[in-house]
Amino acid sequence: MTVTVTPASAGRTAAGAGAGAATGEVRPGAPRGLRRLRALARHRGRLIGAGTALGLLLGAVLLGGGGWPAALTVDVSAPLGRGSDWIVDHRDSHPLFLYFLGHVSNLVVVSVRAVYLGLLAVGWAGVVAAVGLVAWRLAGVRLALASVAAVGACGLLGMWVPTLQTLALMVVAVAASVLLGGLLGLAGGLSDRMHRILRPVLDTMQVLPAFAYLLPVVLVFGIGVPAAVLATVVYAAPPMARLTALGLRGADAGVMEAAASLGATARQRLLTARLPLARKELLLGVNQAIMMALGMAVIASVIGAGGLGDRVYQALASVDVGAALAAGVPVVLLAVVLDRVTAAAGARIGAPPVPRAGLGWAVALGLTAAVAVAGRLAGRLSWPTAWTVEVAGPVNRGVDWMTDHLYSGVPLVGGTADWAGRFTTWVLDPLRGGLQWLPWWAVLLGVGALALLIGTWRTAATAVLATGTIGVLGVWGPALDTLSQVLAAVAVTLVLGVALGVAAARGDRLGRALRPVLDVLQTLPQFVYLIPVVALFGVGRAPAVAAAVVYALPAVVRITAQGVRAVDPAALESARSLGATGRQQLLQVQLPLARPALLLAVNQGVVLVLAVVVIGGLVGGGALGYDAVFGLARGDLATGLVAGAAIVCLGLALDRVTQPTRRPVFDGKGA
Numbered sequence: 001m002t003v004t005v006t007p008a009s010a011g012r013t014a015a016g017a018g019a020g021a022a023t024g025e026v027r028p029g030a031p032r033g034l035r036r037l038r039a040l041a042r043h044r045g046r047l048i049g050a051g052t053a054l055g056l057l058l059g060a061v062l063l064g065g066g067g068w069p070a071a072l073t074v075d076v077s078a079p080l081g082r083g084s085d086w087i088v089d090h091r092d093s094h095p096l097f098l099y100f101l102g103h104v105s106n107l108v109v110v111s112v113r114a115v116y117l118g119l120l121a122v123g124w125a126g127v128v129a130a131v132g133l134v135a136w137r138l139a140g141v142r143l144a145l146a147s148v149a150a151v152g153a154c155g156l157l158g159m160w161v162p163t164l165q166t167l168a169l170m171v172v173a174v175a176a177s178v179l180l181g182g183l184l185g186l187a188g189g190l191s192d193r194m195h196r197i198l199r200p201v202l203d204t205m206q207v208l209p210a211f212a213y214l215l216p217v218v219l220v221f222g223i224g225v226p227a228a229v230l231a232t233v234v235y236a237a238p239p240m241a242r243l244t245a246l247g248l249r250g251a252d253a254g255v256m257e258a259a260a261s262l263g264a265t266a267r268q269r270l271l272t273a274r275l276p277l278a279r280k281e282l283l284l285g286v287n288q289a290i291m292m293a294l295g296m297a298v299i300a301s302v303i304g305a306g307g308l309g310d311r312v313y314q315a316l317a318s319v320d321v322g323a324a325l326a327a328g329v330p331v332v333l334l335a336v337v338l339d340r341v342t343a344a345a346g347a348r349i350g351a352p353p354v355p356r357a358g359l360g361w362a363v364a365l366g367l368t369a370a371v372a373v374a375g376r377l378a379g380r381l382s383w384p385t386a387w388t389v390e391v392a393g394p395v396n397r398g399v400d401w402m403t404d405h406l407y408s409g410v411p412l413v414g415g416t417a418d419w420a421g422r423f424t425t426w427v428l429d430p431l432r433g434g435l436q437w438l439p440w441w442a443v444l445l446g447v448g449a450l451a452l453l454i455g456t457w458r459t460a461a462t463a464v465l466a467t468g469t470i471g472v473l474g475v476w477g478p479a480l481d482t483l484s485q486v487l488a489a490v491a492v493t494l495v496l497g498v499a500l501g502v503a504a505a506r507g508d509r510l511g512r513a514l515r516p517v518l519d520v521l522q523t524l525p526q527f528v529y530l531i532p533v534v535a536l537f538g539v540g541r542a543p544a545v546a547a548a549v550v551y552a553l554p555a556v557v558r559i560t561a562q563g564v565r566a567v568d569p570a571a572l573e574s575a576r577s578l579g580a581t582g583r584q585q586l587l588q589v590q591l592p593l594a595r596p597a598l599l600l601a602v603n604q605g606v607v608l609v610l611a612v613v614v615i616g617g618l619v620g621g622g623a624l625g626y627d628a629v630f631g632l633a634r635g636d637l638a639t640g641l642v643a644g645a646a647i648v649c650l651g652l653a654l655d656r657v658t659q660p661t662r663r664p665v666f667d668g669k670g671a
Helices: 007-011 017-023 032-042 044-062 077-090 095-139 141-156 160-190 192-207 211-221 225-249 253-261 266-277 279-303 307-317 321-347 357-377 392-405 416-437 440-454 457-472 476-506 508-521 526-537 541-565 569-577 582-593 595-619 623-633 637-657
Strands: none
Touching: 077 211, 077 637, 095 141, 095 160, 095 211, 095 225, 095 321, 095 357, 141 160, 141 321, 160 192, 160 225, 160 279, 160 307, 160 321, 192 225, 192 637, 211 225, 211 279, 211 595, 211 623, 211 637, 225 266, 225 279, 253 266, 266 279, 279 307, 279 321, 279 526, 279 623, 307 321, 307 526, 307 595, 321 392, 321 526, 392 526, 416 476, 416 526, 416 541, 440 457, 440 637, 457 476, 457 637, 476 508, 476 541, 476 582, 476 595, 476 623, 476 637, 508 541, 526 541, 526 595, 541 595, 569 582, 582 595, 595 623, 595 637, 623 637
């Protein structure tokens, strides 16, 4: 039995013009040109397939095979090297550095140092009290206790000073990113022209891997805290800008009309109507800026950010899983606490005002000051060394035991190292070899055809241009290596994510069980995912792929689940009335109608996978990630910048190839 249910047949029983328009039929009275356009639209896939086949035939005859031709490659390493040397030589003499960039750098250093010294002056007891009392006022007693326990755990693990360093950098970076993003969002929310200008820029910025932001700032500011803070600001500002603009543009038209009818000026309408109505979006923007800033602050350890990220980076470089875990756990705790507290504060917006709220804040401030003064008088500003627990040694002994007993030789199933080796041999190596065997023009043609099939000619042109730029930069082989890892990780992510998403959408119990797990996974910085995979699989390309799968999986699960849940109930009822089984309803009704959500899941999975595959260069992933990471580490900015530019182009191409023409809107709360 075959069941075919369209939105038109499920939502309407009447025939005629309305049903014909909904199902794509062309009425006899329609203009001839319109009928031709609709006929072309129906056969779009066939036309693209025929054009691709013709292009392959002509390419094989005229261009032959082989990798990217050397004649089409431009050596940019020498100009980049000269540009880098010029910047280094003129940092202390050129007016641009003396009177602008130098002051920006000094302001960042002074701000971070002031916050850090302030945290040290308050003492560990004052910091713990401040965190707990602020969480109490914003989110309630339960989250306040959890926040105190999380901050205390940072000290117990011996990471108190690195935690304060990360918090100091975070405070400055978040303040700057909220200010910058808020101003951009304000411009985009109040001006249609600015909104049209900012939208493609923010779209592009949000699909770029985090590593792409490090290289330009290092070129200008060098290795150190200023570069780390500014990269974090640029990375964290786009979500704040987008959500601010969304909140301002989505203000209730009736309220705005009422304010205008009362004679309010544009400034008064903004301050008394638009901004209060956009409070939820503004606080969500702050939440997203905080989470992205934390993720970037950890990654920016590669360029001298210090703090917890530097401990993780140094431990991963020496494959010291115990030390990496000791620094990684505080990062996880900070991420979860910051996310929960800001989310709870946002959820309280619109609730009845709390009586004597000002008195509560005064009490919290007074208690914090009292605890800080007491700790200072007692001479106990630093975390007591007796209150620390050494975990690196036991963890490393556990990893050694795993290496001896679980890496290989496990009866029937083999071991984790065996799995990684087989995945590399059976999947990654053939995939990389196949991509590198393809003629360069065939890759460009395939990229353009896929982008055109899913999107528009503009997205196809952008994808082809970005892919061609990779070849021009001379990193065609490493880019295809990175692409092979991305494709393998995306395939695994989609298989697992779609299956879990469909199961969560069709089973409320599983959905409720998955929600807290997905919540936690979506708050963790990218760097943290490398620690467990190194412990389980060692180093290499397979661990990088495994980390990418785990990082991208929550987004795919959530988008799939929401897409399946959003299917019109009338369509399902119509299918059931025709006797469709549960399997038929899923395959012939729910999944086809959830196609926009599934395309968006693919797009987000690709973007998130690429972000971690690039960072996988730290654990043996090789390819572009290796060139970018160790180009920075060795001070070879020319190599790092070329790899970074190729990563940007690859990200753009993958985003455009998987970008649906119309994106559905989701609230991000489903399982």
